[in-house]
Amino acid sequence: MDEFEFIDAIKQNSYKQPSIIKGVGDDAAVFRQTTRDIVTAIDTFVEDVHFSRSTMHPSHIGYRALAANISDLSAMGAVPAFYLVSIVIPGSWSNEELTEVYQGMAELAADYRMDLIGGDTVSGNELTISITVVGYVNREKARYRSTAENNDIVFVTGTLGDSAAGFHILNNPGDYKDKMFYQRRHRTPDMRADFASKLERLSRVALNDISDGIASEAHEIAEASRVSLTIYEDKLPVSPNFYQFSTEQQHNWKLYGGEDFELVGTVAKNEWETLKAIAAETNTPITPIGYAKSDNDGKYRVWLRARDNRTQPLQKKGYTHRSG
Amino acid sequence: MDEFEFIDAIKQNSYKQPSIIKGVGDDAAVFRQTTRDIVTAIDTFVEDVHFSRSTMHPSHIGYRALAANISDLSAMGAVPAFYLVSIVIPGSWSNEELTEVYQGMAELAADYRMDLIGGDTVSGNELTISITVVGYVNREKARYRSTAENNDIVFVTGTLGDSAAGFHILNNPGDYKDKMFYQRRHRTPDMRADFASKLERLSRVALNDISDGIASEAHEIAEASRVSLTIYEDKLPVSPNFYQFSTEQQHNWKLYGGEDFELVGTVAKNEWETLKAIAAETNTPITPIGYAKSDNDGKYRVWLRARDNRTQPLQKKGYTHRSG
Structure with a gap:
């Protein structure tokens, strides 16, 4: 040939x-x-x-x-x-x-x-x-990462860290719950194209896809929109059997694991119900995970709030490409 | 960085x-x-x-x-x-x-x-x-390689084989006439974009760019248009000091030397004057090098006619990428 x-x-x-x-x-x-x-x-x-x-x-x-x-x-x-x-x-x-x-x-x-x-x-x-x-x-409906505003709700689609978990499983053979699910999420991930195309019904939504981990993508929204974002760690959505991995793995994969190809965005509170309706129509799980605040000191940080309400800056570090 | x-x-x-x-x-x-x-x-x-x-x-x-x-x-x-x-x-x-x-x-x-x-x-x-x-x-003005017809004139812009000559000079240092010219034709070739965009004034023109040598590109036109092309070897345009290279080098470079980024095309005889006018307006040298014939045996060949009128099939072989 x-x-x-x-x-x-x-x-x-x-x-x-x-x-x-x-x-x-x-x-x-x-x-x-x-x-x-x-x-x-x-x-x-x-x-x-x-x-x-x-x-x-x-x-x-x-x-x-x-x-x-x-x-x-x-x-x-x-x-x-x-x-x-x-x-x-x-x-x-x-x-x-x-x-x-x-x-x-x-x-x-x-x-x-x-x-x-x-x-x-x-x-x-x-x-x-x-x-x-x-x-x-459609005209004027391209969605940029630069349009987040004060008091917006930060949301994410699907579950996070599954691709990193699938990569781990493929490299460390053994008994895992939902093994095929994680491998599939790594090898042939689902897209959110239908959900994304219906977002034109919203008057405004800041949007990024999670190719490099939510920590990195949230920083891109914060910097482009000149706001700070606060994210609640225990609100980050994970798959039902994600708890089978170590606490450290869970933490790293859901925050810094790349290639889940979910979407992270921010939307005004008064459009949250519209967003939920679009999610329901397209069978897309969405989860509110935090909020945006206008930032007066020009740092445009992303804060991670733990279950005990302790808050610390989320590192910008993203996904370092591994063979996968 | x-x-x-x-x-x-x-x-x-x-x-x-x-x-x-x-x-x-x-x-x-x-x-x-x-x-x-x-x-x-x-x-x-x-x-x-x-x-x-x-x-x-x-x-x-x-x-x-x-x-x-x-x-x-x-x-x-x-x-x-x-x-x-x-x-x-x-x-x-x-x-x-x-x-x-x-x-x-x-x-x-x-x-x-x-x-x-x-x-x-x-x-x-x-x-x-x-x-x-x-x-x-402009609409309906995209130019395809599939539109050549019986009795069309085959033309080419500029001169052929210069990039291959420049590559030879860069790899074989020595005294050459127009050394800088050939090196420039290899490293920073001129484009025919202005000429090409004005071809919309023609009702029809088959067109290909010469990235892989005219032999290969002429075959693409012949096959896509289901015609045969005859090209006169001594009409192929070369630069003034091209004769300094060996007969074999000249032959190979002008027929099979790639990356001159000139254009080869075919045009109806009754639009030849319009084509010449476009060439003059854009300072583009053009040369008629042969003609197209409808092909009834379905071979869609390219013929090369020598000075002594002996005609033989031009090989389809194209440019084999060398480090350049």
Whole structure:
């Protein structure tokens, strides 16, 4: 299988997005979007930095790489439409494995009716996957991390730390409760795209996706919005059997564990009921975890309040990428 | 300089494109384009596969990587607007060198009023640069390689083989005529973006950019358009002092030498004068090099005709990426 045969193998036979004009097969792709704004981001994943074949099947690697990109679109309130994939291929990867990587992406893409519209395949020593996603959002409805205000409620979707727990389980075989659940959360995480796209009903919501752990993401909202956030540690949502891990693991994973691809945001108190309704419509668990305060000393800190009400600054440290 | 400081160092302070809504600084970029179609492509460059520090300064590497992407937009008849850069950084590259890579891109981007609107920086063992470009083209004016027709004139812009000659000179120091010219054509090639964007005045033009050598690109037009092309070898345009290289070098470089980033296309005879006028307006040398014939046996070949009128099939072989 040479490069051209490989491209034929991964090329879509038809496109789902009505806005597509020209997909794969020329020097570039062409599409048209006259009513909504266009949202785009790029993310790159390197073997043995962001993933490892020891804990991920090739299809998981593709799935999770695209998932991380869709999550960026969700964090903007956008719906996914297209993706482009550039891949650096070392000799140690077979064409069958590479095809599985693309199949993992295609599986997730099908859920969102996304089309693969471009890419590049080149040789190199490290498997490296760069994905560019394109999505759409209604005008004036892109959601930024810079719009949090005084007295906002801080909320988070789903449960935190599951991906880190799954990574631990994959690297430390043994008996665990809900083992498959945690592994799935690590390898093929769910997205919050449906929930995110309905947030346009809110007049205002600050939003970030949790790719690097909530500590890091909350700091980004605080700094961009020039507020301070207080988060109650015992309100951070965790999965039913998360208690099986050590206290230290629980603490580290839920605050600093990355790649849960949940969303963290802030919303005005008078829109909390609307947010709850959107969550119910889209089967999205949401939890209030704290509040925002306008910050007069310009420090824009994130505070962590323990069960005994002792409060200390939450470290900005984020997720250090491990092979996963 | 950590990742955040590095991003600050390369971040634009203002944006030139009026269609930008949100640039760098959130989970994704946002823009709006209601009147034109949107064109996008991704290309990836790996150290010691696509470039080498022995023949390129860091700024050249950035410049040429973006140039290759702009060339893809030109081949669609589109004007560049935005770019996103994802970079895999090994420990052997200093932050100063990396900043120069980005400066090389910024220098070229400024010529086209392009804005850097996103990116990713990750660790790895091989310097790898993935660039996604976004451009605009008027409706129904995207130029495809699939539209060549019987009796079209085949044309090419500029001169061929200069980048390969420059690469040879950089690797084989010595006395050469126009040494700086050839090195510049290799390191910081000119684009044909202005010429390409004016081709919308033609009712039809098949178009490809010459990233992999004219032999390969002509085959792509022939196959996509289901025609055969005949090219006269002695009509292929070369630079004034190209004769200083051996006959074999000349032959190989002008036919199979990649990365000249010129354009090859076909146009109807009755629009040749319009094409010449566009070329004159944009100071673009163009040369007729052959013709297209509808192909009834379904082989869609490219023929090379020598000075003595002997004709043989031109091999499809393209540019094999060397460190350059």
